[in-house]
Amino acid sequence: MDGIGRAAVEAERVLARSSGESRNQALRAIAAALRSNQAQILAANARDLKAGEAGGLSNAALDRLMLDDARIEGMARAVEEVIALPDPVGTIAAEWVRPNGMRIQRVRVPLGVIGIIYESRPNVTCDAGALCLKSGNAAILRCGSESQHSSAAIHACMAEGLREVGLPETCVQLVPTTDRAAVGCMLAGMTDYIDVIVPRGGKSLIARVQQEARVPVIGHLEGNCHVYVDGAADLNMARAIVLNAKMRRTGICGAAETLLVDAAAARTHLAPIVKDLLDAGCEVRGDARVAQVDRRVRLATAADWSTEYLDAIIAAKVVDGVDEAIEHIRRYGSAHTESIVTEDPMAAEKFLTRVDSAIVLHNASTQFADGGEFGMGAEIGISTDKFHARGPVGVEQLTSYKYVVRGSGQVRR
Amino acid sequence: MDGIGRAAVEAERVLARSSGESRNQALRAIAAALRSNQAQILAANARDLKAGEAGGLSNAALDRLMLDDARIEGMARAVEEVIALPDPVGTIAAEWVRPNGMRIQRVRVPLGVIGIIYESRPNVTCDAGALCLKSGNAAILRCGSESQHSSAAIHACMAEGLREVGLPETCVQLVPTTDRAAVGCMLAGMTDYIDVIVPRGGKSLIARVQQEARVPVIGHLEGNCHVYVDGAADLNMARAIVLNAKMRRTGICGAAETLLVDAAAARTHLAPIVKDLLDAGCEVRGDARVAQVDRRVRLATAADWSTEYLDAIIAAKVVDGVDEAIEHIRRYGSAHTESIVTEDPMAAEKFLTRVDSAIVLHNASTQFADGGEFGMGAEIGISTDKFHARGPVGVEQLTSYKYVVRGSGQVRR
Numbered sequence: 001m002d003g004i005g006r007a008a009v010e011a012e013r014v015l016a017r018s019s020g021e022s023r024n025q026a027l028r029a030i031a032a033a034l035r036s037n038q039a040q041i042l043a044a045n046a047r048d049l050k051a052g053e054a055g056g057l058s059n060a061a062l063d064r065l066m067l068d069d070a071r072i073e074g075m076a077r078a079v080e081e082v083i084a085l086p087d088p089v090g091t092i093a094a095e096w097v098r099p100n101g102m103r104i105q106r107v108r109v110p111l112g113v114i115g116i117i118y119e120s121r122p123n124v125t126c127d128a129g130a131l132c133l134k135s136g137n138a139a140i141l142r143c144g145s146e147s148q149h150s151s152a153a154i155h156a157c158m159a160e161g162l163r164e165v166g167l168p169e170t171c172v173q174l175v176p177t178t179d180r181a182a183v184g185c186m187l188a189g190m191t192d193y194i195d196v197i198v199p200r201g202g203k204s205l206i207a208r209v210q211q212e213a214r215v216p217v218i219g220h221l222e223g224n225c226h227v228y229v230d231g232a233a234d235l236n237m238a239r240a241i242v243l244n245a246k247m248r249r250t251g252i253c254g255a256a257e258t259l260l261v262d263a264a265a266a267r268t269h270l271a272p273i274v275k276d277l278l279d280a281g282c283e284v285r286g287d288a289r290v291a292q293v294d295r296r297v298r299l300a301t302a303a304d305w306s307t308e309y310l311d312a313i314i315a316a317k318v319v320d321g322v323d324e325a326i327e328h329i330r331r332y333g334s335a336h337t338e339s340i341v342t343e344d345p346m347a348a349e350k351f352l353t354r355v356d357s358a359i360v361l362h363n364a365s366t367q368f369a370d371g372g373e374f375g376m377g378a379e380i381g382i383s384t385d386k387f388h389a390r391g392p393v394g395v396e397q398l399t400s401y402k403y404v405v406r407g408s409g410q411v412r413r
Numbered sequence: 414m415d416g417i418g419r420a421a422v423e424a425e426r427v428l429a430r431s432s433g434e435s436r437n438q439a440l441r442a443i444a445a446a447l448r449s450n451q452a453q454i455l456a457a458n459a460r461d462l463k464a465g466e467a468g469g470l471s472n473a474a475l476d477r478l479m480l481d482d483a484r485i486e487g488m489a490r491a492v493e494e495v496i497a498l499p500d501p502v503g504t505i506a507a508e509w510v511r512p513n514g515m516r517i518q519r520v521r522v523p524l525g526v527i528g529i530i531y532e533s534r535p536n537v538t539c540d541a542g543a544l545c546l547k548s549g550n551a552a553i554l555r556c557g558s559e560s561q562h563s564s565a566a567i568h569a570c571m572a573e574g575l576r577e578v579g580l581p582e583t584c585v586q587l588v589p590t591t592d593r594a595a596v597g598c599m600l601a602g603m604t605d606y607i608d609v610i611v612p613r614g615g616k617s618l619i620a621r622v623q624q625e626a627r628v629p630v631i632g633h634l635e636g637n638c639h640v641y642v643d644g645a646a647d648l649n650m651a652r653a654i655v656l657n658a659k660m661r662r663t664g665i666c667g668a669a670e671t672l673l674v675d676a677a678a679a680r681t682h683l684a685p686i687v688k689d690l691l692d693a694g695c696e697v698r699g700d701a702r703v704a705q706v707d708r709r710v711r712l713a714t715a716a717d718w719s720t721e722y723l724d725a726i727i728a729a730k731v732v733d734g735v736d737e738a739i740e741h742i743r744r745y746g747s748a749h750t751e752s753i754v755t756e757d758p759m760a761a762e763k764f765l766t767r768v769d770s771a772i773v774l775h776n777a778s779t780q781f782a783d784g785g786e787f788g789m790g791a792e793i794g795i796s797t798d799k800f801h802a803r804g805p806v807g808v809e810q811l812t813s814y815k816y817v818v819r820g821s822g823q824v825r826r
Binding site for chain 2: 016017096098102104109111112195196210214216234237240241243244245248348352353354356357358359360361362363364365367368373374375385386387388390391400401402403404405406407408409410411412
């Protein structure tokens with residue numbers, strides 16, 4: 001691992017001096033290599049799938065692991081989308097002149113070496129590697145053992161692309177999964193080499209990272225997202241937003257997990273919204289007042305308010321106005337994404353100001369919690385941290401800055 | 414400590430809802446309380462000084478600890494300077510509209526609860542507390558035991574000011590120094606309460622924080638700052654900048670610690686620059702070529718290149734152009750602040766681009782490494798981290814942000 005760390009720092013130095021165009025050329029070569037090595041990637045993936053079946057992986061896990069022509073093409077296209085993003089490195093975030101004539105610029109620079117620890121989905125190899133490369137960072141990737149052959153085949157395409165344009169292959173390194181101590185080493189033993197760790201995985205990985213990491217972490221905790229339907233909500237809009245926020249895709253972190261309905265709208269709005277959800281195949285776990293509106297509603301338990309289902313299940317509760325909604329979100333939420341539906345601008349502003357989540361929306365679906373939907377391009381995840389990066393983590397969030405000061409002989413008094 | 418943590422989180426919520434004007438009112442009341450309680454502060458300081466003398470504190474440490482009328486007035490004025498800063502909370506850092514009509518704003522919000530662990534100088538109690546309050550954060554302060562009575566007296570003024578304007582006293586809490594376990598607890602046991610730790614102190618504190626902290630840290634490592642005099646430097650400018658960078662104040666983190674002179678200018682520039690330093694009372698520790706120009710130069714040892722003297726001592730070396738200067742800084746520097754003196758724009762751009770320090774200057778003194786000199790107002794320190802905040806850490810760097818999205822019923826396809 002020491003050798004990997006040193007190589008990453010060497011690669012970082014080369015990247016720091018590389019042009020955005022040369023990094024884009026590498027990405028173009030990587031996209032081409034993914035397409036031309038499709039057969040090798042599929043063969044490697046077949047080995048992983050076979051081992052996964054033998055090892056008793058769930059169908060959902062096998063589906064996340066599975067690659068086919070379309071998914072490989074999707075990876076190549078994702079790389080091309082990253083190419084199309086503006087180059088964050090060297091951009092001037094702010095600029096001003098001091099009274100003594102010194103011109104100060106805050107200039108974006110890469111963070112350095114980014115360690116990414118991830119599970120099952122092999123495409124993260126490519127997505128994360130491409131985002132790091134675009135932003136001038138060296139990447140040290142550690143995939144889950146279940147995707148080891150697929151990830152290695154994808155990584156080989158990245159190495160091929162880098163080689164082709166004359167950048168060091170070590171700009172993106174894949175740690176061998178045979179090294180069982182590698183995760184612990186990345187978290188705590190490579191502080192001289194790794195500048196930041198990005199974990200992509202389930203609760204046990206996140207818990208381990210929080211416990212062990214001795215380097216900064218860009219964390220992606222759960223998304224226990226809320227939609228609050230205010231008393232002054234337009235009924236049709238509320239129905240459309242709640243159904244979309246919950247059911248468009250239930251497995252993403254921006255999917256709504258709890259519905260809060262203002263008591264003032266309970267008589268008019270609650271029944272149709274709940275019926276929409278039930279009819280769409282969603283299980284509704286409601287408090288006593290919600291349970292009254294439809295016999296298909298199950299009674300919620302205390303645990304439901306804190307649960308990220310990532311499934312066609314929603315917790316539902318009647319609250320006494322925007323204040324109780326805010327208090328409920330403060331108590332049970334994960335500070336990811338919450339939405340208020342209302343025609344009352346005062347209630348909206350109160351909600352947007354007081355709810356302390358990475359993303360707060362007024363009259364829009366929580367499913368917009370996504371870097372692409374924000375117009376920020378591809379993302380490495382949604383940060384629920386407040387430190388460094390909050391919300392979608394795209395190429396800009398993978399940079400730091402430095403101050404460049406141009407003078408004409410100024411000395412300080 | 415649990416009670417302190419809970420109180421801080423409660424105070425943070427009140428602060429999150431407070432107006433910038435009410436926080437400024439509190440700061441005004443604090444400045445007034447510092448002035449009206451001068452006698453009590455001086456009496457408390459006398460107890461600390463007596464204990465410090467008995468305990469064998471060095472004269473430098475006693476001087477840092479000592480307060481007098483002028484220093485208390487300086488604290489009050491520093492609070493007033495913080496009042497004059499623009500309110501960072503609620504400002505819109507970016508704003509854009511998506512093709513679907515959603516308006517997205519990135520809005521600054523407080524980080525939450527900031528823990529500050531500091532040594533000797535009692536004025537940090539007031540400076541750090543004021544910056545946290547201005548930026549809407551609750552503060553948990555832990556001073557060194559040597560300043561306990563002074564810090565308590567200053568903290569009492571802050572509590573008085575907060576009380577006067579109806580904000581919770583717990584917005585700024587001082588941890589009793591009698592609790593020996595408090596530092597460890599702040600670093601690792603209060604992750605539910607503390608959002609970020611700012612250590613202000615010597616190497617042993619910094620090392621402990623890096624070892625133990627389980628929350629994000631805004632670090633302030635050493636400033637082993639360099640001035641590189643290029644072959645194309647204007648001699649008079651180089652003399653003025655080197656002398657100022659080293660000797661204006663030797664004890665600040667932006668003071669130059671190593672002088673690098675281009676071999677191309679060694680014959681013309683080296684002797685007068687070295688003579689200026691020696692004549693000003695600076696000890697010069699040079700390599701063999703530097704030692705040739707003046708018999709007062711001592712020969713440098715390997716350790717000199719890595720040493721932050723914070724004293725009237727400078728290491729000096731002849732290098733072979735800007736490339737060797739950059740390589741020397743990469744190897745020995747602390748990524749704080751470095752300056753190039755040259756009339757050659759190509760050499761300047763190479764240095765400014767390749768040197769990976771928080772602050773890089775062209776034709777200006779390293780002593781400008783200061784939030785006030787940058788026009789950013791008072792600072793809590795200079796960060797040598799790349800994560801979250803780099804360079805001067807002022808009120809803006811004590812904030813996070815959230816995304817506020819305003820729609821008109823948008824759902825995601």
